[in-house]
Amino acid sequence: MALPPLTLLWVVPALPLAGFVVNGALALVAPGAKRAVSLVGVGVLVLAFAAAALAVLELAQLHPSAPLVVGYWDWLPVGDLQVAFALQLDQLSAVMILVVTGVGALIHVFSAGYMHDDPGYARYFAYLNLFVFFMLTLVLGASFPVMFVGWEGVGLCSYLLIGFWFTEQINADAGKKAFIVNRIGDFGFLVAMLLIFWYTGSLDFGTVFPKAATTFGAGGPVITAITLFLFLGCTGKSAQIPLYIWLPDAMQGPTPVSALIHAATMVTAGVYLVVRCGALFALSPVGSATVAGVGALTALFAATIALKQWDIKRVLAYSTVSQLGYMFLGVGTGAYAAGIFHLTTHAFFKALLFLGSGSVIHAMHRAYHATHAHEDAQDMRNMGGLARYMPWTATLMWIATLAIAGIPPLAGFFSKDEILGAAFAQGAGRPVWYVFWGMGLAAALLTAFYMTRLMLYTFHGRNRTGDREREQLHEAPPLMTAPLVVLGILTVLGGALNIPPLFGGGARLAHWLAPVTAAALAPTAEASPATEWALVAAAVLVAALGIVGAFRLLKPETLAPARLAPPERGLGRLLWKKWYVDELYDAILVRPVLWLSREVLWKVVDMRLVDGLLVNGTAAASRALGWVGSRLQTGEVGVYVVLFVVGVLAVVGAVVR
Amino acid sequence: MLLGPALAVSGVLFAVGVLGVLLRRNAIVIFMCVELMLNAANLAFVAFAQQLGVAGQIFVFFVMAVAAAEAAVGLAIILAVYRHRRTVDLQNINLLKG
Numbered sequence: 070m071a072l073p074p075l076t077l078l079w080v081v082p083a084l085p086l087a088g089f090v091v092n093g094a095l096a097l098v099a100p101g102a103k104r105a106v107s108l109v110g111v112g113v114l115v116l117a118f119a120a121a122a123l124a125v126l127e128l129a130q131l132h133p134s135a136p137l138v139v140g141y142w143d144w145l146p147v148g149d150l151q152v153a154f155a156l157q158l159d160q161l162s163a164v165m166i167l168v169v170t171g172v173g174a175l176i177h178v179f180s181a182g183y184m185h186d187d188p189g190y191a192r193y194f195a196y197l198n199l200f201v202f203f204m205l206t207l208v209l210g211a212s213f214p215v216m217f218v219g220w221e222g223v224g225l226c227s228y229l230l231i232g233f234w235f236t237e238q239i240n241a242d243a244g245k246k247a248f249i250v251n252r253i254g255d256f257g258f259l260v261a262m263l264l265i266f267w268y269t270g271s272l273d274f275g276t277v278f279p280k281a282a283t284t285f286g287a288g289g290p291v292i293t294a295i296t297l298f299l300f301l302g303c304t305g306k307s308a309q310i311p312l313y314i315w316l317p318d319a320m321q322g323p324t325p326v327s328a329l330i331h332a333a334t335m336v337t338a339g340v341y342l343v344v345r346c347g348a349l350f351a352l353s354p355v356g357s358a359t360v361a362g363v364g365a366l367t368a369l370f371a372a373t374i375a376l377k378q379w380d381i382k383r384v385l386a387y388s389t390v391s392q393l394g395y396m397f398l399g400v401g402t403g404a405y406a407a408g409i410f411h412l413t414t415h416a417f418f419k420a421l422l423f424l425g426s427g428s429v430i431h432a433m434h435r436a437y438h439a440t441h442a443h444e445d446a447q448d449m450r451n452m453g454g455l456a457r458y459m460p461w462t463a464t465l466m467w468i469a470t471l472a473i474a475g476i477p478p479l480a481g482f483f484s485k486d487e488i489l490g491a492a493f494a495q496g497a498g499r500p501v502w503y504v505f506w507g508m509g510l511a512a513a514l515l516t517a518f519y520m521t522r523l524m525l526y527t528f529h530g531r532n533r534t535g536d537r538e539r540e541q542l543h544e545a546p547p548l549m550t551a552p553l554v555v556l557g558i559l560t561v562l563g564g565a566l567n568i569p570p571l572f573g574g575g576a577r578l579a580h581w582l583a584p585v586t587a588a589a590l591a592p593t594a595e596a597s598p599a600t601e602w603a604l605v606a607a608a609v610l611v612a613a614l615g616i617v618g619a620f621r622l623l624k625p626e627t628l629a630p631a632r633l634a635p636p637e638r639g640l641g642r643l644l645w646k647k648w649y650v651d652e653l654y655d656a657i658l659v660r661p662v663l664w665l666s667r668e669v670l671w672k673v674v675d676m677r678l679v680d681g682l683l684v685n686g687t688a689a690a691s692r693a694l695g696w697v698g699s700r701l702q703t704g705e706v707g708v709y710v711v712l713f714v715v716g717v718l719a720v721v722g723a724v725v726r
Numbered sequence: 727m728l729l730g731p732a733l734a735v736s737g738v739l740f741a742v743g744v745l746g747v748l749l750r751r752n753a754i755v756i757f758m759c760v761e762l763m764l765n766a767a768n769l770a771f772v773a774f775a776q777q778l779g780v781a782g783q784i785f786v787f788f789v790m791a792v793a794a795a796e797a798a799v800g801l802a803i804i805l806a807v808y809r810h811r812r813t814v815d816l817q818n819i820n821l822l823k824g
Contacts, residue, residue, distance in 0.1 A: 704820030706756075710747050 110194030254305015296356025307339030324427030364397025480563030517615025530625030
């Protein structure tokens with residue numbers, strides 16, 4: 070190998086981009102060419118995964134302590150600002166590109182089955198490929214601007230795919246909501262970038278991070294402002310309080326999209342950003358505490374809402390918000406490896422859950438379609454007893470449910486336990502972390518409960534789909550179940566990536582990420598083994614309690630179909646209505662903005678000031694001037710002649726004199 | 727010789743023409759006054775030609791040719807206006823009023 074390291078890194082994002090171009094062209098020219106579209110759409114992802122794996126292997130051989138940067142061209146040479154279009158690969162990016170291309174490839178395969186009968190098949194794959202391209206740009210970018218391009222690009226693709234079936238108003242609205250809410254977060258990201266450039270004079274990761282400690286000092290107001298603005302960006306993209314509201318609505322998109330973008334990859338970009346900027350967050354105790362606190366609060370808050378949702382995808386959406394909260398609790402605590410570990414395992418089991426729900430919805434939808442019924446194919450009250458008809462989906466989703474609940478030895482147990490352990494250990498130095506840990510533990514209880522509720526209502530008890538529809542319920546085709554099986558295996562074995570020393574493991578992921586996190590690591594206190602065992606026992610106990618509690622408290626047999634269901638009351642209604650947060654935002658933000666726009670900006674500024682004073686005013690002024698001039702035009706020849714003579718005399722007089 | 731008196735007559739003729747154009751309302755009379763002004767100019771040309779060479783006399787021929795052409799066109803216009811409006815009083819012809 071004569072090539073310098075990572076010469077071919079550009080191939081990884083270029084492949085999905087090529088897929089986008091080809092599929093985009095096919096969408097315009099030959100939307101019916103489904104075979105070609107599937108081949109290109111899925112093929113580029115598989116190839117990209119292979120390319121990513123090769124690049125990571127190369128990285129593993131070198132295992133450098135600094136990121137490998139490959140510059141391609143000068144992008145923004147403006148005065149003091151020198152930004153090259155450069156990609157970088159380090160241990161963190163390596164994990165991310167493997168997750169993005171690996172889980173992405175599985176979801177592409179699933180999509181080929183799920184979307185097969187959709188008229189927008191080619192457009193769908195074009196968007197999906199474009200998303201993967203931008204996501205890879207985001208995680209491979211070697212500077213803030215390049216990362217920002219990916220950051221905005223995934224937001225765009227998210228918007229396009231949420232509103233994929235844009236002929237229905239509700240879907241288009243959901244897309245708009247996601248985009249607008251994300252803009253608020255992006256604004257924070259931009260402000261943080263400007264501050265970083267203002268104080269360090271650079272936007273390259275390789276320049277900014279080594280300089281950060283000397284430029285800002287620990288705990289200064291500037292670094293706190295930067296980290297808080299960065300985190301505002303994270304709350305938008307990664308759906309944390311207060312900007313989480315778009316993610317549940319994003320479930321209007323096709324289910325594989327929810328799995329890829331709104332569970333496994335894009336929404337984890339904020340977690341990635343915090344880890345990437347660990348050098349900055351480590352300098353700001355306020356910033357880190359905010360990240361951890363918001364994460365813990367979101368984890369608990371979203372879990373309460375998930376308790377009372379009936380739409381199967383909405384339960385998973387709030388579950389995603391809650392699990393992202395865990396990741397932020399981890400990275401805010403300084404346990405970066407734990408956060409990334411949970412990100413990875415979450416990508417496995419949440420993608421599995423979403424694809425499983427997609428398989429359920431697919432079956433429900435086909436059953437209702439066959440009998441021309443107009444029932445809600447996503448409402449769990451219309452399901453029940455599906456385990457009999459879809460044994461594969463049910464089994465695999467049970468595995469994922471146990472994983473997300475934190476039952477050992479599945480993947481979710483290790484990652485969640487590690488985050489909670491780190492938070493508890495941090496409490497020794499800063500007691501507020503005990504509160505965060507308590508919230509995380511409470512959220513774990515709720516997680517186990519609502520996930521078991523979802524499984525019970527969907528797959529067990531009496532079937533409520535309808536007598537005629539029941540015969541039409543079938544397991545999904547192998548094209549869709551195969552990715553589920555692979556994800557199931559990953560869910561079972563994913564924990565092996567990072568088994569902590571407590572269980573005799575080598576904490577391999579933590580060691581792998583050490584070069585990235587070493588510069589950034591906030592002082593994390595170590596707990597004694599006895600404490601750790603106690604924490605593990607508490608976590609497992611809580612998870613078991615949640616599952617058993619759901620089995621004891623819930624009675625799927627008595628549930629009525631959605632059409633006949635009684636209205637919710639009391640606390641249940643409060644949770645079902647999502648704590649009325651949407652209504653609150655509507656009252657304090659949306660309506661005032663609309664009022665201001667309509668009553669002031671439109672009716673006063675636009676109609677009176679711009680249209681009235683400026684546009685019509687100019688017209689009126691020139692008309693008045695024209696009226697004065699037109700008085701000379703009497704139309705009588707005599708007047709003209711008098712003026713003419715007077716003019717000639719004046720000219721002659723002037724010349725002669 | 728006789729330059730001074732000739733120019734005086736020319737000036738008087740021109741002034742009469744101008745006043746006629748300014749004060750009269752009948753289009754035909756105004757037209758005749760315009761001819762008067764042209765001929766006043768012709769007289770001045772001839773008078774100067776005696777001292778400054780033959781060019782002035784040649785100009786007079788041009789002016790007369792132009793005046794003849796103008797008379798043809800101008801009278802035709804007046805006739806057309808009369809047929810249209812049944813009057814040649816310029817006070818009644820003011821369609822171009824602004």
